[in-house]
Amino acid sequence: MHSLRRWNALLFAALAALAMPGLAGCERAAAPGAADAGTAPVTLVLGDQVRMTRALVEASGAFDGIPYQVEWANFQGAAPLFEALKAGAVDTAPAGDSPTLAAAAAGTPFRIVAVATSSPRGVGIVVPAGSALRSIADLDGQELVVSSARGSIAHYLALGALKEAGVPAERTTLSYLQPVDALTAFKSGHIQAWATFDPYLASAELSGARVLRDGEGINSGDGYLAVSERALADPAKRAALADVVRRLARAQEWRNANIAAYTGLYARITGLAPDIAERVIGRGHTGLQPVTPAAIDRLRRVADVYAAERLLARDIDVARLFDTRLFPATVEP
Structure with a gap:
C-alpha cells in the first residue's frame, strides 16, 4: 500500500497539469474524408482505446473513400473515454461490459449499437x-x-x-x-x-x-460499440455512423482472415513491441455483430453482479441501453 502511495506522489505533478481529467491520456488525430458535393461535411469523433480500432481501420483500409470526416481520440482506458463521451467530446466509445455499465449508471447518454467478443x-x-x-x-x-x-x-x-x-x-x-x-x-x-x-x-x-x-469463466469477453445519444439524434451523423459500423464489421472480417499480416501492421500502428502485439491478437476476437437477445442477457448478468456489490450509482434497465436500428441483423455488413 505504501509503495503505491509513493508512486502516486511521483505522478501527481504530471496529472495536475492536465486541464481536463476526463481526457487524461487522450490523443487526437484526423483521418481525411470527403463530403458529398453541395453538403456541409459531417465530422465524426471516434473514441478509441490504445489505438486498437484505428489500427484495424488503417490496416484493412476500411475507411477508404468515406464520404465524411473522421477524427480519432485515443484513451488508455474506458473510464476516461466514457467521460469524454459524456462531455460530448467523442461520438463513439468501444468498451467492455463492466465500464459500459458503470458509464450508464453515471448517467452517460449513449446506446449500444453492436457487439464483439474477445477472449476472456x-x-x-x-x-x-x-x-x-x-x-x-x-x-x-x-x-x-x-x-x-x-x-x-x-x-x-x-x-x-x-x-x-x-x-x-x-x-x-x-x-x-x-x-x-x-x-x-x-x-x-x-x-x-x-x-x-x-x-x-x-x-x-x-x-x-x-x-x-x-478471465476465463468469469469475464464474458463481450465488448460494445457505444454511440452518444447526441450523435444518434443528428440525422447526418446517424447515417455516417451506420456506415462506420458496417465498415468496422468488414474490417474485423478482414482481420480474422489475415491474422499474420494484421499482427505486424497492428504492432507498427500502435507502437507495441511485436511480441506483445502477437500475444494480444493471438488471444482471438470475433467480428462485430448486431445486438442479439443473448448479448443483452449476458450484460444483464454482469449488471446483477455489480448491483449485488452496490457498485452501480443507480439501477439500470439493461435492455434500454441497446439500439438495434443502426446495425440491424437483417443487414449484411
Missing part, C-alpha cells in the same frame, strides 16, 4: 515473477491494484476471482490506477498484485509476470 484471457491478475503470492487466496489481507477504475473489466475479474477463492472482498485492499501508470509501477516493483487487461496484461506477462487468474 485478455484480462488477468498478475504478480511479479518472484512474488510469494501463489494463488488468489494469498490476496487475503493484501493490496490489489485494479486498472483502470471501479467498474472496469479488471475490477469485475477481481471481484469474481476473490469470491471464487473464498476471500471476502473487504479483506483485500483494492486500489485503482490508470493502466499506463500501473504498468510502469508494476515493472518498477511498486505493485505486488495487479488486475489489468490487454495490451498491458500481455506486456506484463512477457516481462515475466505470473498470472494468478485470467
Whole structure:
C-alpha cells in the first residue's frame, strides 16, 4: 500500500497539469474524408482505446473513400473515454461490459449499437515473477491494484476471482490506477498484485509476470460499440455512423482472415513491441455483430453482479441501453 502511495506522489505533478481529467491520456488525430458535393461535411469523433480500432481501420483500409470526416481520440482506458463521451467530446466509445455499465449508471447518454467478443484471457491478475503470492487466496489481507477504475473489466475479474477463492472482498485492499501508470509501477516493483487487461496484461506477462487468474469463466469477453445519444439524434451523423459500423464489421472480417499480416501492421500502428502485439491478437476476437437477445442477457448478468456489490450509482434497465436500428441483423455488413 505504501509503495503505491509513493508512486502516486511521483505522478501527481504530471496529472495536475492536465486541464481536463476526463481526457487524461487522450490523443487526437484526423483521418481525411470527403463530403458529398453541395453538403456541409459531417465530422465524426471516434473514441478509441490504445489505438486498437484505428489500427484495424488503417490496416484493412476500411475507411477508404468515406464520404465524411473522421477524427480519432485515443484513451488508455474506458473510464476516461466514457467521460469524454459524456462531455460530448467523442461520438463513439468501444468498451467492455463492466465500464459500459458503470458509464450508464453515471448517467452517460449513449446506446449500444453492436457487439464483439474477445477472449476472456485478455484480462488477468498478475504478480511479479518472484512474488510469494501463489494463488488468489494469498490476496487475503493484501493490496490489489485494479486498472483502470471501479467498474472496469479488471475490477469485475477481481471481484469474481476473490469470491471464487473464498476471500471476502473487504479483506483485500483494492486500489485503482490508470493502466499506463500501473504498468510502469508494476515493472518498477511498486505493485505486488495487479488486475489489468490487454495490451498491458500481455506486456506484463512477457516481462515475466505470473498470472494468478485470467478471465476465463468469469469475464464474458463481450465488448460494445457505444454511440452518444447526441450523435444518434443528428440525422447526418446517424447515417455516417451506420456506415462506420458496417465498415468496422468488414474490417474485423478482414482481420480474422489475415491474422499474420494484421499482427505486424497492428504492432507498427500502435507502437507495441511485436511480441506483445502477437500475444494480444493471438488471444482471438470475433467480428462485430448486431445486438442479439443473448448479448443483452449476458450484460444483464454482469449488471446483477455489480448491483449485488452496490457498485452501480443507480439501477439500470439493461435492455434500454441497446439500439438495434443502426446495425440491424437483417443487414449484411
